[in-house]
Amino acid sequence: MSKRDYYEVLGVARNASDEDLKKAYRRSAMKHHPDRNPGDASAEAAFKECKEAYEVLSDGGKRRMYDQHGHAAFEHGMGGGNAGPGFGGADMGDIFGDIFGNIFGGGARQQGPRRGADVGYIMELDLEEAVAGVEKRIEIPTLANCEPCKGSGSADGKVETCATCHGRGQVRMQRGPFAMQAACPHCAGTGKTIPNPCPQCDGNGRVEEEKALSVKIPAGVDNGDRIRLAGEGEVGPAGTPPGDLYVEVRVRPHDIFARDGDDLHCEVPIRISQAALGDSVRVPTLGGEVELRIPVETQTGKVFRLRDKGVKSVRSRHPGDLYCKVVVETPVNLTNEQRELLEQFEATFVGENARRHSPKSSTFLDGVKGFWDRMVS
The missing domain is CATH 2.60.260.20 (Urease metallochaperone UreE, N-terminal domain)
Structure with a gap:
């Protein structure tokens, strides 16, 4: 099942501000939180979905990656953020604490120092x-x-303690029966304010x-x-x-090789005469050409193994092998002489004599005969 668009999940426009995102997230999280919907699996899934959407869109680096590449930006653990949007296994208590703090008067969890986005x-x-x-x-x-501000965000180097949260970075809100801790809207949870923001970075640093x-x-x-x-x-x-x-x-x-782990695979085209009479052909490897001996009466599809001609990966001590699959080509653009010679050659395949020269054809014809016999009986 494909993921829904993160903006659709939160119900906001693609140009929504950080504050709009935060409000939409809180509204959806309050509505779907498992503590308010005990035993409701769909509510829990919706809660995780909105948590994942907000984790991405509230982070500047992740949001830019998502706007450019969509969900593909975070496949195989790629994309911005310290861990990528793998939120499905997050603990419900931890998630709720991140949004609202502890309900009914508990203090907010103190998180470790933040770091820049991956x-x-x-x-x-x-x-x-x-x-x-x-x-x-x-x-x-x-x-x-x-x-200009050396990353401080302050034009003159002065930083003050936030007067709203008194440096705690959190404010307490009472909504009906819920007592909640949230990031201070004045200082965005940093506990500090900048009286004279740097004009180059608008105080962001x-x-x-x-x-x-x-x-x-x-x-x-x-x-x-x-x-x-x-x-x-x-x-x-x-x-x-x-x-x-x-x-x-x-x-x-690659035009010639297909890689499978440490091994390489390629197809080697040969003429029908080379397959019937045997020959030596030159085949490419990543280290240069080598000689491959084609035995007499080689059938198309035969695979030959060249040891140690594959890839030595970053995880292996020895290189893999090169597997060469022989493909017998039907000749084209024949001259009159070549056509006459092939006609003379074909004329030698008559009656029972032809069967012993074509083992696969004989097996196929025997199978067809047995099939029709069973259909008639």
Whole structure:
């Protein structure tokens, strides 16, 4: 079952502000929370769905990835955020505590220091590059520290304690029977305010920019392999560490080889005369051409194994093998002489003599005869 659009889940427009997202999230979470709907599986599923949507859309890096790529941005653990949107197994108590604090007067849970969002990047490689390893220069959009204010968000370096929450970052709200803790709307939960915000970053301490990096891809990587570059993601709020960059490898289809783990597969076309009389042919490998001996009377589809001519992956000690599948080609664009020779050759296949030269045809004809005999009887 495909996922619903996150904006649809929260019931907001795609240009919704952070405050609109927060209000929509609280409204939906209050409505569907399992404590208010005991035993209702559909309510629990709706609660998890809105939690997942808000986790993505409330994070600037994740939201940009989602707006550009949709749900595909977070496949295989990719995308912004420290863990990606794998929220289905989250503990209900933890989730409720994150939104509202402890109900009926309990204090809010104190979370550890935040960090910058992780960033995902998909790198496409040729098979030869993936097998041999390569160093590539990439450019990624990210959030970096604002230079004028050194990431503080303050034009003059002054930061004050929030007068609304008195530095706690949380405010207490009473709604009917519910006593709830929520992030302070004045300081966005930081406990600090900036009297003179930096005009370059509007007090955020971070600005969007393109960052150039040189990424070393080890030899033997395959589709779906990820390389983690610690600290190369988005910088966090002032005083917190940056996230990481995850480079996921995608290997382009190859004209000759198909990869299966450490092994490679290819097809080797040969003429009918080579298959019947035997021959030696040159076949390509990633290390250069090698000779493949075709025995007499080789049938099409025969597979030959060349040991250690495959791939040595990042996880293996020894290279895999190369499997060459022989394909006997029917000759085309025949000259008159070639046609006459084939006609003379075909004329030698008469009566029972023809059956012993074509073992598969004989087996097939025997099967057909037995089938019709059974149909008649």
